[in-house]
Amino acid sequence: MTQNVNELLTDEKLSAFLDSELPEHEMKLIRDQLADDEDLVIRLAELASVDAIVSATYHDIDEVPLPESIQKLVADNEHLSQANDTVVDLSLWRRAKSAWQAQAPLATAAALVLGLAIGLLTQVQDTxxxxxxxxxxxxxxxxxxxxxxxxxxxxxxxxxxxxxxxxxxxxxxxxxxxxxxxxxxxxxxxxxxxxxxxxxxxxxxxxxxxxxxxxxxxxxxxxxxxxxxxxxxxxxxxxxxxxxxxxxxxx
Structure with a gap:
């Protein structure tokens, strides 16, 4: 991990990342780090209080767009997963989209964790x-x-x-x-x-x-x-x- 990335891994910077408020080069540095650091994914989930914003009721979730930065993050990870013959759990992605519909700022974190984190950790096939x-x-x-x-x-x-x-x-x-x-x-x-x-x-x-x-x-x-x-x-x-x-x- 480089010094530049270390400087970004503060609660303040991570909160700004969740709200897509960082410059693009800093967003990319954190996205790259998330792809390699499982503990950082968990920390991000805790920071965003995912437990409080993921709802058990999901209606019309496919029609609700997620922020472009989160869509790019998950799309990049999905490409990586396919390259390694893994399958991202789509039901979790759908639940993340539902959370975005209910509460946009914090649901960005839910989309991140339930999209990226599960993409990193879930391998439903070949296990x-x-x-x-x-x-x-x-x-x-x-x-x-x-x-x-x-x-x-x-x-x-x-x-x-x-x-x-x-x-x-x-x-x-x-x-x-x-x-x-x-x-x-x-x-x-x-x-x-x-x-x-x-x-x-x-x-x-x-x-x-x-x-x-x-x-x-x-x-x-x-x-x-x-x-x-x-x-x-x-x-x-x-x-x-x-x-x-x-x-x-x-x-």
């Missing part, structure tokens, strides 16, 4: 999540949150929380631990099968070292933005298991 998807869905079908399930190759899967989304689908957030990384994912049941909605990646924690799970905050933000109502308790999860995750819960 262990898809390679072992049949085993993952079986574990999601049959086990309540908190239980650690061993998959092939010794990989560990743990469901963290279950909830209903705004489409009245039951969803689960789970973690898949592999030697390469920790994969924080969300899947929703469409009445027939589980559909993978998003996956964020953490680097593995080296033995004898401590590392904060950098994907926890953004995955929690996604869960909160998708959830409609309270999270399922253990009794409700067991009811969902018994019904095949396809029936509305009795409250």
């Amino acid at each position: 262990h999540s898809t390679i072992y998807w049949p085993q993952i869905t079986t574990a999601l079908d049959d086990h309540v949150s908190g239980q650690s399930i061993t998959l092939a190759e010794g990989y560990q899967l743990t469901a963290r929380v279950s909830f209903m989304n705004s489409d009245q689908q039951l969803c689960r957030q789970f973690v898949l631990q592999t030697p390469e990384n920790s994969q924080h994912s969300i899947a929703c049941h469409d009445g027939n099968s589980w559909q993978l909605e998003a996956t964020l990646f953490d680097e593995p924690i080296k033995a004898g070292s401590y590392q904060t799970a950098s994907s926890q905050k953004p995955i929690n933000s996604l869960v909160e933005s998708m959830a409609a109502g309270t999270f399922l308790n253990a009794e409700q999860e067991q009811e969902a298991i018994d019904s095949g995750w396809a029936q509305p819960l009795n409250h």
Whole structure:
């Protein structure tokens, strides 16, 4: 990282970046840094208080334009993702556009984080999540949150929380631990099968070292933005298991 970029990474400068108020050369320097610095993406999300501005109700979002600077940022990242055979989660991009409709200045940050950050961290194709998807869905079908399930190759899967989304689908957030990384994912049941909605990646924690799970905050933000109502308790999860995750819960 150059000294010029270091001088830009203040809260004041980052706030100006979110509102597209910096000169173009400074905007480009920060965009370039975001492409390589996952921690900076997370910091930007926290600065903009993404949790407070991402709405669970999305109407007419495709007709709402985003600021040109954010469109360019995500377009550049989408090109990079395609070059690496990855897929950006489009539902997150749609939710970011909805947030822009509701509150333009801060929603710029939501568009950035849910567009750029997820583009950087989400790789729905060519991951262990898809390679072992049949085993993952079986574990999601049959086990309540908190239980650690061993998959092939010794990989560990743990469901963290279950909830209903705004489409009245039951969803689960789970973690898949592999030697390469920790994969924080969300899947929703469409009445027939589980559909993978998003996956964020953490680097593995080296033995004898401590590392904060950098994907926890953004995955929690996604869960909160998708959830409609309270999270399922253990009794409700067991009811969902018994019904095949396809029936509305009795409250």
